[in-house]
Each structure stands twice: as C-alpha cells, then as structure tokens.
Amino acid sequence: MHVLIINGSPRVKQYSNTDKILEKFTEGLCENNTTYEQYEISDKNQWEDIRKAYYSNSNILIALPLYVECIPGLLMEFLETLSPKNDGTKIAYILQSGFAEGIQLRCGEAYLEKLTGFLGCEYAGTLVKGDNFSIRFFEGDMRDRVTGPYTEMGREYAANGGFNTDKCRAFTGYEILPAHMRLALGILQRTLARTMFARIARSWGCTKPLDYRPYQ
Numbered sequence: 001m002h003v004l005i006i007n008g009s010p011r012v013k014q015y016s017n018t019d020k021i022l023e024k025f026t027e028g029l030c031e032n033n034t035t036y037e038q039y040e041i042s043d044k045n046q047w048e049d050i051r052k053a054y055y056s057n058s059n060i061l062i063a064l065p066l067y068v069e070c071i072p073g074l075l076m077e078f079l080e081t082l083s084p085k086n087d088g089t090k091i092a093y094i095l096q097s098g099f100a101e102g103i104q105l106r107c108g109e110a111y112l113e114k115l116t117g118f119l120g121c122e123y124a125g126t127l128v129k130g131d132n133f134s135i136r137f138f139e140g141d142m143r144d145r146v147t148g149p150y151t152e153m154g155r156e157y158a159a160n161g162g163f164n165t166d167k168c169r170a171f172t173g174y175e176i177l178p179a180h181m182r183l184a185l186g187i188l189q190r191t192l193a194r195t196m197f198a199r200i201a202r203s204w205g206c207t208k209p210l211d212y213r214p215y216q
C-alpha cells in the first residue's frame, strides 16, 4: 500500500506538532512495506503537487490539529480547490489537539466524515487524540512519551487501511477527565504551568508578565 499523507497544520513543518506525530506514526506505518509521501499545507509552494497527488492516490491520510474547535482555515482553503473523486479513494484522518478531553474533538470528527462525502471519497475513520500542546516544547524522551504511542497507530492503519478499529477508538483516552484530575490540573495550571509559560514567554523576548493588562 502507498499512502498520501497531508499535514494540514498551518504551522511550518519545523514547529508543527502534527509533523512530530507523523514522524512516529510513519515508523509504524512502514514496518511492513507500506510506503508514503508527505506534504505540508503550510507551504503553499507544495499545493499544486498535493493536488496532483490527491487525484493520483487511492489511500489518503490527512493529519490535522484542532484550531478553534474545528479544522484550520488554511487547510479548508486548500480543500476547497479540490473536485470530488468518486473512484473509491479512501480518506482517513488524524485529528489531534491541545486540550486532553476527547469530547471537544467530536464535532471536528463529525465534520471530517461529512467532508469525505463532499470529496466523493470513502471514510476510513479518524484517529482522535488530545493532550498534544507540549510536543513542540519538549525534546528527546519527554517528546517521545507523547508522540511514541502513534507508532502503534501507524501499524494499525497499515494493517486495516484506516482507523475503524477498537484499538484506534480506545486511543482517544478520556472523553471527559474525572473530577480529581480536573482539580489537579487546575492547581497545576495556577502553579507549575504558570511558571513554565512565563519562562517560555521570556525566552521568546516577552518583557511583560503574562497577565499584563495595559488597557484595563
């Protein structure tokens, strides 16, 4: 099997969490002779090549981040340039996000299923997973802890041609976090995370506190 992979993030490849997820995913995907070609929506110079690849491939995987509860505008702009295929092409999706709860990705997931119909293709399922904010801030083992599990999902996709399996459905984790975890996260947000975000902001040249309100 050969798979066309499209990274639908508007963030350039170097900074894209989706790209880091795909790095691990494709390790599992390629273990048994599956091959792939990957393109980035963030690079408009690639759009013509992506369009050609869309019309000539029958297994397509679009990996995208959730942006404001649905799909990024730049990806939408690209998709609107495509015509329906109606030739049995299968499209699957990796839908990933910052916040952890699966429930907030379900509206996007439902849209992706509809979108596949608009493109005249067959829906091969969506791998839904949050809790990915940190990927671009981590390196080495810490990053691998978040992205590593996607390797197994690459194997699942290669074996089943999509994500319509119980294993892929279970990959989402919590639909809604239990109360004790929400409480712990609230405390973490006000303490450690606050310090960490302030440090990141300083490293990016921010000279004011993160809760600075000059117009208040």
Ligand SMILES: Cc1cc2nc3c(=O)[nH]c(=O)nc-3n(C[C@H](O)[C@H](O)[C@H](O)COP(=O)(O)O)c2cc1C
Residues within 6 Å of the ligand: 009, 010, 011, 015, 016, 017, 018, 019, 065, 066, 067, 068, 069, 070, 096, 097, 098, 099, 100, 104, 130, 132, 133
């Ligand atoms: C403009 C913008 C909107 C976002 N909206 C959401 C959101 O609604 N829900 C969520 O959980 N994460 C949201 N995120 C976080 C991203 O989904 C998350 O960081 C993702 O891993 C980014 O992947 P990328 O680096 O490949 O773009 C948003 C991020 C940005 C920049």
